[in-house]
Amino acid sequence: MKVKVKFFAMLRERAGTGEAVIDIEAGATIGALWEALKKNYPKLAPVETRLLYAVNQNYVKADHALKENDEVAFIPPVSGG
Amino acid sequence: MKVKVKFFAMLRERAGTGEAVIDIEAGATIGALWEALKKNYPKLAPVETRLLYAVNQNYVKADHALKENDEVAFIPPVSGG
Amino acid sequence: MFRVTREPIDLQELVRHVTDPEAGAIATFIGTTRNHNEGRKVIALDYDAYPEMAERELRRIGAEAMKKWKIAHVAITHRVGPVALTEASVVIAVSAAHRDDAFQACRYAIEEIKKTVPIWKKEVFEGGEIWIGTQTGQPLPGR
């Protein structure tokens, strides 16, 4: 299945893009997607900061199972304000 | 000696004026001036609210002795804001 | 900037006045005329003041806030005369390097204004008018 991945801030710079469509096995968790992404985008691999996960603009846990066409985002520690 | 008296809010309405020059014996306290004013302005007599006293724009106590040309004000409970 | 004025208050002017590249936080408080008070339907407020002394007291409050918290600037303007519903009667702006100081000093300023600044609010309501504060016989802050 295909999901849309969004990268922001440091991740955007390391991935070299703000958005990608990724093919992943049906039912994969968002945590598994991150592991897959680190192979597609090697510069993401050294990211040591803790990430939060969002699907369709809501925070979810790492074991959240993805669905076709989900909008997935990896959220580094926020620093707005 | 002469002092300048200022009336505000409810006192202004009761005195019928915002300002008056009052002749009072030298060295009179501001408390004594208030007693004298109640005779000059009978409508001030029934004022039961607590008043603060100010001389030359600083709060003072009732026993503060006045000097020639002082600017004296009687301050009803404030309600700005 | 500590001011008593008969004109509408320009919030943006106060904020500009306290803006400082050293200070990343600005807290403001705006007191506006409300359409009800203690069960009365308020039509307008009309403020009287002892303007010279009120400005002096506002300045004193600003100086005390500077002593109590690490703030950069304070600006306070109080309007007098008639103030229509929803218009601002008082605006306070405080800037600080850190937001905690800005919030606390702003809060302090409005509390102090209500205690010591010689300004009086007459409430014009349906069926009458009343000088707020003076009618209640409430004790004044000790001095």
Next chain:
Amino acid sequence: MFRVTREPIDLQELVRHVTDPEAGAIATFIGTTRNHNEGRKVIALDYDAYPEMAERELRRIGAEAMKKWKIAHVAITHRVGPVALTEASVVIAVSAAHRDDAFQACRYAIEEIKKTVPIWKKEVFEGGEIWIGTQTGQPLPGR
């Protein structure tokens, strides 16, 4: 009104938005770009955001503030993109019948924004740039 924008923030517009004849108190918070941070001389800030989710989170914060305090309206705007020194990156305005509620809800909103809203600040300083938050390895709020 909960908005993420690339344009300068219009404080007066937010205040107008929360102004209400039922509410006599408006508290605002303005976060501005400061010229120093942790010993670094800051030249500018540059914010990245996940705009749709950030607006959703701002709305959630506003709704939670409405539950926690007796407030009339909340408006929050966060700017993204480059923000020059002394310009506002975030403005919050809260109106309430009573000032205590307005102050507390305003304070709550800025604390929450810094915790959960997907917006990231890049600090451009003399000699480099850094994404604030991500470099520190500090733990995130538990979810």
